[in-house]
Amino acid sequence: xxxxxxxxxxSADFANLxxxxxxxxxxxxxxxxxxxxxxFVPNLTLGLPVVERLLAAVSTPVDCHLMIEDPDRWxxxxxxxxxxxxxxxxxxxxxxIRLARALRSAGSRAGMALKPATPVEPYADLLPELDMxxxxxxxxxxGGQKFLDVVVPxxxxxxELIKGRDLDVWLQVDGGVSAQTIExxxxxxxxxxxxxxxxxxxxxxAEAIRKLNELASNATxxxxxxx
Ligand code: DX5
Ligand code: ZN
Numbered sequence: 001x002x003x004x005x006x007x008x009x010x011s012a013d014f015a016n017l018x019x020x021x022x023x024x025x026x027x028x029x030x031x032x033x034x035x036x037x038x039x040f041v042p043n044l045t046l047g048l049p050v051v052e053r054l055l056a057a058v059s060t061p062v063d064c065h066l067m068i069e070d071p072d073r074w075x076x077x078x079x080x081x082x083x084x085x086x087x088x089x090x091x092x093x094x095x096x097i098r099l100a101r102a103l104r105s106a107g108s109r110a111g112m113a114l115k116p117a118t119p120v121e122p123y124a125d126l127l128p129e130l131d132m133x134x135x136x137x138x139x140x141x142x143g144g145q146k147f148l149d150v151v152v153p154x155x156x157x158x159x160e161l162i163k164g165r166d167l168d169v170w171l172q173v174d175g176g177v178s179a180q181t182i183e184x185x186x187x188x189x190x191x192x193x194x195x196x197x198x199x200x201x202x203x204x205x206a207e208a209i210r211k212l213n214e215l216a217s218n219a220t221x222x223x224x225x226x227x
Pocket of ligand 1: 174
């Protein structure tokens with residue numbers, strides 16, 4: 001798999017979600033849907049009923065990022081509903097291996113997310129259970145925050161762990177990803193890029209996605225990790 005861009009609809013107009021998804025159709029590889037419960041993060045967005053309606057309305061695969069407490073209990077329903085990728089936060093999961101297996105057996109890709117201060121090394125042995133590792137490059141909860149450069153070395157170490165084990169685990173970054181920051185992430189080892197403000201804040205969101213993809217592809221081609 002090459003570079004993939006997953007625009008976050010958190011920055012879209014929630015009163016016109018289907019139309020907002022249509023604006024990126026064809027250009028976006030995924031639709032990134034941020035589920036927040038006002039407990040794991042200090043913000044509240046949407047839940048399963050809205051995701052179910054979105055899944056019925058759009059053809060782009062849905063990438064659910066669950067910023068919720070007790071994902072062991074709630075996450076499998078998103079996979080059962082038809083989300084092609086479901087990501088839970090390891091900080092909130094009681095049994096991440098069991099949960100990743102439950103997501104896969106419900107038919108979705110299994111993703112695990114790390115907040116900026118959560119180290120990746122303790123989870124090295126879990127990587128074969130995952131289809132994607134999400135490294136947050138802002139504190140989760142809100143769109144439009146500034147990219148945290150301090151996380152870049154962790155992106156590189158995560159890619160080293162994946163490469164060292166010869167695994168096909170996608171490495172996603174989320175938070176403050178823009179034309180100014182995407183190349184740093186791609187060079188460090190990310191290959192799936194969430195972008196909210198830099199896509200939906202642009203006059204032409206589909207064009208913004210194509211530009212981000214081009215920047216990331218070029219940066220990856222000359223990076224340490226893709227050879
Ligand atoms: C933040 C969310 C992100 C957010 C990214 O907690 O997980 O997906 O929408 O938005 P930007 O790209 O604007 O930082
Ligand atoms: Zn997100």
